[in-house]
Amino acid sequence: MSVLLIAEHNNKEVKPFTLNAITAASQIDQDLHVLLIGSKADDVAKSLSEVPIVKKVLQIDHEIYENYIAENYTAAILKHADKYSHIICSANTFGKNLMPRVAALLDISQVSDIIKVISPDTFLRPIYAGNAFATVKSNDKKKCVTIRPTSFEAAETTGGTAEIEKIDAADQTENTKFINREEIKSDRPELGTARVVISGGRGLQSGENFKLITDVADKLNAAIGASRAAVDAGYITNEHQVGQTGKVVVPDLYIAVGISGAIQHLAGMKESKVIVAINKDGEAPIFSVADYGLEADLFEALPQFLEELNKLNTIQK
Amino acid sequence: MKILVAVKRVIDYNVQIRVKEDGSGVVTDNVKMSTNPPDDNAIEEAVKIKESGKATEIIAVTVGEEKAQETVRKALAVGADRGIHVKIDSTVEPLAVSKILKKIVEKENPDLVFMGKQAIDDDCNQTGQMLAAHLNWPQATFASKIEVNDKSLQVTREVDEGLETIEVNIPAIITCDLRLNEPRYASLPNIMKAKKKPIEQINASDLGVDTNPRIEHIKIEEPPKRKAGIKVASVEELVQKLKNEAKVI
Numbered sequence: 001m002s003v004l005l006i007a008e009h010n011n012k013e014v015k016p017f018t019l020n021a022i023t024a025a026s027q028i029d030q031d032l033h034v035l036l037i038g039s040k041a042d043d044v045a046k047s048l049s050e051v052p053i054v055k056k057v058l059q060i061d062h063e064i065y066e067n068y069i070a071e072n073y074t075a076a077i078l079k080h081a082d083k084y085s086h087i088i089c090s091a092n093t094f095g096k097n098l099m100p101r102v103a104a105l106l107d108i109s110q111v112s113d114i115i116k117v118i119s120p121d122t123f124l125r126p127i128y129a130g131n132a133f134a135t136v137k138s139n140d141k142k143k144c145v146t147i148r149p150t151s152f153e154a155a156e157t158t159g160g161t162a163e164i165e166k167i168d169a170a171d172q173t174e175n176t177k178f179i180n181r182e183e184i185k186s187d188r189p190e191l192g193t194a195r196v197v198i199s200g201g202r203g204l205q206s207g208e209n210f211k212l213i214t215d216v217a218d219k220l221n222a223a224i225g226a227s228r229a230a231v232d233a234g235y236i237t238n239e240h241q242v243g244q245t246g247k248v249v250v251p252d253l254y255i256a257v258g259i260s261g262a263i264q265h266l267a268g269m270k271e272s273k274v275i276v277a278i279n280k281d282g283e284a285p286i287f288s289v290a291d292y293g294l295e296a297d298l299f300e301a302l303p304q305f306l307e308e309l310n311k312l313n314t315i316q317k
Numbered sequence: 318m319k320i321l322v323a324v325k326r327v328i329d330y331n332v333q334i335r336v337k338e339d340g341s342g343v344v345t346d347n348v349k350m351s352t353n354p355p356d357d358n359a360i361e362e363a364v365k366i367k368e369s370g371k372a373t374e375i376i377a378v379t380v381g382e383e384k385a386q387e388t389v390r391k392a393l394a395v396g397a398d399r400g401i402h403v404k405i406d407s408t409v410e411p412l413a414v415s416k417i418l419k420k421i422v423e424k425e426n427p428d429l430v431f432m433g434k435q436a437i438d439d440d441c442n443q444t445g446q447m448l449a450a451h452l453n454w455p456q457a458t459f460a461s462k463i464e465v466n467d468k469s470l471q472v473t474r475e476v477d478e479g480l481e482t483i484e485v486n487i488p489a490i491i492t493c494d495l496r497l498n499e500p501r502y503a504s505l506p507n508i509m510k511a512k513k514k515p516i517e518q519i520n521a522s523d524l525g526v527d528t529n530p531r532i533e534h535i536k537i538e539e540p541p542k543r544k545a546g547i548k549v550a551s552v553e554e555l556v557q558k559l560k561n562e563a564k565v566i
Contacts, residue, residue, distance in 0.1 A: 134534055176455040287548070
């Protein structure tokens with residue numbers, strides 16, 4: 001049997017995490033079909049068909065799918081779920097909202113947020129905010145699985161020529177209406193996918209002082225993160241929060257400034273490839289996960305850091 | 318309007334998790350347990366709605382072993398009116414919990430069901446959505462703002478792109494984000510009063526629900542440890558290391 005991956009998109013383009021989920025899905029079974037539920041989303045269908053590891057794109061195109069409503073998506077998925085051994089999507093707010101609704105109606109115990117495919121029925125997933133890893137085996141006949149996107153490489157996006165098959169829409173729910181979406185616009189890379197993240201904590205002492213962080217972020221083309229303490233203190237808005245209750249990030253470089261390293265923050269960043277901690281308290285727990293620790297007053301260290309960066313001939317972007 | 322709030326007892330979020338040496342789970346003996354943090358937000362929101370005059374009764378429900386009652390008792394101390402404890406000693410997966418909660422909803426006929434968006438132990442993020450599916454009710458997950466109207470709710474949801482607002486007709490299921498509100502502490506007099514509020518105990522086995530696990534936990538292990546890092550003496554050294562050793566800038 002084939003596996004069915006549910007694509008996330010905005011009717012114009014595929015969302016990046018879908019490409020990571022495609023990679024994971026192809027590790028479960030190479031006969032990978034992608035289900036695209038949207039409205040006037042032919043461009044998305046085309047770009048999905050060009051992903052080399054995708055074998056087929058199933059496209060449902062109807063105006064009721066202009067906005068993503070889990071109830072409507074679920075009905076559409078259930079209509080076509082029969083032929084598949086696995087139903088898969090990314091474990092971001094899109095997939096977390098959607099998949100359990102599908103799983104419940106198929107009477108399947110979902111496997112959430114996997115970070116590794118061990119075999120088609122056995123997966124590795126973090127529990128307790130990544131403080132333990134569980135190897136789990138699903139004994140349901142059919143499986144519903146969500147993928148932690150940052151644990152899988154994004155699939156190649158060019159060279160493929162998968163067939164696009166148009167299939168039927170399902171009924172629309174009367175009970176849920178989309179009102180609006182306020183997307184946070186920024187010239188910076190998105191926190192969840194940035195190559196470099198620099199985060200500030202309570203040590204910054206005020207919102208104005210985040211300027212020190214912003215200046216370095218500009219230089220490194222980094223996304224800006226924050227600890228829960230900094231968010232709670234009102235220094236910065238909550239979409240910047242990294243941690244168990246915020247975003248989980250896995251950048252190549254994570255710079256934690258004035259962050260002590262509470263368990264809940266570490267859960268959101270400790271899988272980063274290289275971690276730098278700048279903190280004046282040498283005993284701060286953040287140093288236990290840092291590759292490079294600098295025990296210093298951030299108000300002196302950050303301007304110096306920027307100065308040293310300015311001296312470099314080239315900086316990776 | 319009647320609101321049912323589901324709460325779960327988990328290891329306190331400040332406790333450093335320790336994995337058992339035999340790989341069978343994490344250490345829970347003599348470990349501080351608390352209410353799952355976003356479940357506190359769910360209770361708080363229900364209490365605020367009742368205080369505004371839009372709800373008449375709040376029922377707190379939990380599914381779990383004998384001690385899980387503590388979370389219901391805590392909910393009673395911050396404003397829930399009565400409690401239900403569905404007793405089961407074995408581990409229950411979200412799918413089974415959602416089926417149990419469906420039975421409770423059918424018995425109590427609430428207009429709204431609130432719960433936290435995710436439990437911080439298994440990190441599944443499933444129960445609310447599954448309950449909504451079983452009942453064929455609308456769902457509003459990751460709620461950071463709720464406006465109650467006569468027949469519907471406007472819910473602002475925390476999504477990856479920012480904030481999304483949807484309208485759901487009542488009855489509905491809402492899963493709560495930590496940003497929804499600031500949960501209150503129970504006052505001592507209210508803790509005393511809560512001791513007199515009723516908690517109905519129901520055996521899960523009497524509900525006719527299949528609670529057998531479908532997922533086998535083969536092994537629980539510690540995550541790979543990071544290699545110990547170094548302390549650098551100066552900003553200059555830090556930049557040189559990042560450039561020439563780690564090669565990340």
